[in-house]
Amino acid sequence: MATRAQETLTGVMEQQGEMTPEDRFIEEQIEWLKAHRADTGASFTEIASWTGIAHGTVSNLLGVKGYAGNRKKYADMIAAYRQTLASQSELVADLPEKPGYFETPTSAAITRYLQWAQRGRLVLIVTGAGLGKTETAQKFRRDNHNSFMATMTASTSGIMPMQQRVLRSLGEKQAVGSPAHLSEMICDKVRDLRHAVIMIDEAQHLSIKALEEIRSWHDETGVGIALMGNERVQQSIYGVSRAADFAQIFSRIGLNLTRPRAVDGDAEALAAAWGITDEKMIAAVREMASKPGALRGATFALEVAHLMAVTQGTAVTLQHLKKAWAQNSRTGQ
Structure with missing residues (x-):
């Protein structure tokens, strides 16, 4: 009843022109958030996450009955969220758009190895950090039918968590059962698919037994497998290559791409994409790409350099790039 009375009072105040500036501010923020939710199709949970307002309060604020408590606090939070959006929109309008996927000599090599895996082979792709391995694999998945990608983490090192992550990439959300049953599910899903390939990214997190389980799917169904990661996955596989228990996966690897650092043309492709x-700026990008972090580190520096230039109202220069690189190096990027 209190809420309904509040709404009635607000309506009367509006009609009589007696609404205070604070009341108008509160109403404006709530009406804006209602429209924002409608425009974005966001759930109450998403709105709560974006604004910092509790889920239950959001549903009341935007609901038919309204919120009976002190609304000024939440109106301020909505206004702060609006200001953040406005600031980001202004920044994005001035900054150049970050390049999406662009081909480099390294990404072209990775793509060729993934194409080989499509032929029902098991390949190993080992790269240093920041060379575009994951982005290349994601583009390959988008462009190729029956291509699936599962990314491993420290928590998926064992057989069952690894299987569940792979099944999710295959479209199976209810991955329950024993490890033997889960492998059967995986094999059943890929057995009759033409040119199917399962890309296992960050494979260095996997145990040898988990890697052997993946190898068994290849043996049983002929599905292509691409194990992708850093040098640790290579050490895991080749370190046990002479052990009788684990020699099978070593013997199945048809091709092994090892690319620890950027090669000629990688940095130039990044500079061109931006x-x-x-020539001096290209040389600086080339130098950055030769460091740990490779193209990723150089990309961070390019983003910061453009931000500096936008702030100063000038075109990006070599000095901006050098300052950005120094700043990123201090923060560990």
């Missing part, structure tokens, strides 16, 4: 033509 529209950089100045």
Whole structure:
């Protein structure tokens, strides 16, 4: 009843022109958030996450009955969220768009190895950090039918968590049962697929037994397998290559791409993707890409350099790039 009375009082105040500036501010923020939710199709949970307002309070604020408590606090939170959106929109409008996927000599090599895996082979792709392995694999998955990608973490090192992650990539959300049953489910899903390939990213997190389980799917169904990761997955596989218990996966690997650092052309492709033509700036990007973090680190520096330039109202220069690189190096990027 209190809420309904509050709404009635607000309506009367509006009609009589007696609404205070604070009341108008509160109503404006709530009405804006209602419209924002409608425009974005967001759930109450998402709105709560974006604004910092508790889920139950959001549903009341935006609901038919309204919120009976002190609404000024939440109106301020909505206004702060609006300001953040406005600031970000202004920044994005001035900054150049970050390049999406672009081909480099390294990404082209990775793609060729993934194409080989499509032929029912087991391949190993080992790269240093920041060379575009994951982004290349994601593009390959988007562009190729029957291509699936599962990314491993420290928590999926064992057989069953690994299987569940792979089944999710295959579209199975209810992955329950014993490890033997889960492998049967995986094999059943890929057995009759033409040119199917399962890409296992961050494979260095997997135990040898988990890697052997993946190898068994390849043996049973002929599905292509691409194990992708850093040098630790290579050490895991080749370190046990002479042990009788684990020699099988070693013997199945048809091709092994090892790319610990950027090669000629990688940095130049990154610079071109950002529209950089100045030779000194290209040389700086090349130097950055030769460091740990490779193209990823150079990309961070390019983003910060453009932000510096936008802030100063100038075109990006070599000095911006050097300052950005120094800043990223201090923060560990």
